[in-house]
Amino acid sequence: MTENIEQMQKRHEKEKITLQAKCKHKESKWMIYSWAPGHYGGNVRACTFCGKIVEREGITEKDLLTPFDKFEEERGITKTKDDM
Ligand SMILES: [Zn+2]
Numbered sequence: 001m002t003e004n005i006e007q008m009q010k011r012h013e014k015e016k017i018t019l020q021a022k023c024k025h026k027e028s029k030w031m032i033y034s035w036a037p038g039h040y041g042g043n044v045r046a047c048t049f050c051g052k053i054v055e056r057e058g059i060t061e062k063d064l065l066t067p068f069d070k071f072e073e074e075r076g077i078t079k080t081k082d083d084m
Contacts, residue, residue: 019050025047025049025050027047027049028045028055029048031044031046032044033053042056042057043056044057
């Protein structure tokens with residue numbers, strides 16, 4: 001049987017879910033989470049064995065800002081209500 005990439009990914013996804021369900025997540029470490037390459041998504045603590053995210057830095061108001069707002073904020077150019 002020959003699988004295409006999509007079928008293979010689906011199979012691996014299933015395996016991952018099974019693995020994560022069985023795992024006790026004894027060891028984990030903080031790492032930078034990217035939801036897509038180059039897109040910083042905050043820090044998460046993931047199990048070193050199965051890769052499941054066991055803890056996530058709280059979703060703050062910052063996460064709701066556009067990347068441009070975020071950039072400005074990092075540069076210390078934060079807008080206040082008085083500026084609007
Ligand atoms: Zn685990």
